[in-house]
Amino acid sequence: MPKRLANTIPHATSVLISLTLLPLLLLSLLLLLPGCAEERQQSALHPEGEPAQIIAGLWWFMFYLLGAVFIIVMGVAAWAVFRPRIEPGEGDADEPVGDRFIIVSGIALPSIVLVVLLVYSLTVTVSLRQPDSAVTIEVIGHLWWWEVRYPDHGIITANELHIPAGEPVHLKLSSADVVHSFWVPQLHGKMDMLPDHVNTFWIQAGRPGTYRGQCAEYCGEQHARMSFHVVALERDEFDQWLARRAQPAREPTTDVHRSGQRAFMEAGCNTCHAISGTEAHGRAGPDLTHMGSRPSIGAGQWPNNYANLAGWIANPQSLKPGNHMPRSYLDADELHEITTYLLSLE
Template structure:
């Protein structure tokens, strides 16, 4: 509760059905725990007063050791309270893992976690992107989650609870957002040196705006227009294309070693952390380890100032 950067970006301000269900379970547990604390505290205070030592009174209070009635009481009550909490918790948890309906045409996204970035693939739309998950508002989006290396956890506090991503297996959940906005996501499973910096965003858009984004991703503007951008593309080809892919070009990688950079200029974050501007882009490319410890991104501090400027111009032209 105290560790969030912004007080309104918490599980206590849900923006969708899944988040509201999680908040209901949280509040139920808080009510139960508050009740237990209040009862125990009341009994404690009563015992302190009722059985305090009085001047001249050396009598021994009635002993209740081995009382079947008391032992049944403090055994049955916790069981009842746990049952009250367990039923809605399990119901909500299993409802979030429901399969995408086959008689409809739901939006499906394959989420793959890497050390330390996120890959989002829309198999029915032929789109693959990174760091930003775009979804339409007022619609369930079904996620298939897995990991490329170690155990990670997908968590968007305002939209849904946490779900582990395990290498070699796939977990499923759905999320939704009832209003447009950019929602911050985190990895919630200690996964290495860069764990605390493994951030991503969920961008919820009105259906019309989402459809426009899909169209732009299917027809990206990836070809350089100026001499500087053309020179930057050559620098990219020589240094970056073995790991990064850009849709709409001939630059493809053999594997998803690094984020897909299609539409890079429209992202508001670099590496999920830094504000997207030329200064931070150069900082990331020259000293990635200083920005995100443990990253596999190599340093490109050997590039000349001219090559670096050209490369930045090309990357910032990708829309």
């Protein structure tokens, strides 16, 4: 094989690989773009609170800085691939790469980039220190739902947090079983929830609204269906919500509701669930004191309406396999009465 042809083959191969990979990279980026334009309810890049804005700022800083590094590296790689070839013995082809180039591109520039990232990330860490807060909420992760307590007000609920907008909220996070992770992307980063240990955390919503949260640590079969919502209210609305939720459950006012309460107790639902003001004091499952006012069931999976709630009571394993609530064997009248009673608990 001629010497010049032998030197040309590796060059042609490099060009072919580059021309193949570049379109694939661009196509991959284009395929990802639609995901950035749809639902923003769980997007860390669309922050709605001070801590989330700080974290998003770090992300964008890293994106632009490392994007510039990527472009420079690709430019140098392209120059190496497409620059004119010099045959051995011609010009400076036998001269080694200069030490200055190696020191600058291989040591100095990467060190500067890493130091800049370290300093900026430390600044972000300091700025995320927990501020003083007038509201404390305890959140306990279960398989696969969230227990939410307001210890200063004697309120226990499930799968939803109500907070005052514009104020930092102190969180005490723990787990009743395995490791979970609390994450509301639009309000803050992630924090692990550990058995027999309490991690302190905080969130803040800049304006009223509903923000979706998710367990961010794989915790078993229904991990993907372990979500919750944070509802941020104006301060006066939040105070009104606290006052309403601190009240015991509404007394049954109709025959159907009274029959439903009686069927609830006789079916043994009270051994796992609590309803304040009644004989139901169970703690294995979610507190149902104000069940009728909740927007969803199954840890944020289905709207809380008659059909979904009745289906859940009848056979929760068909909707969320592996959860700890067993199938019930109620007749049609009992199922109707219990469902109607729970929906009346507003």
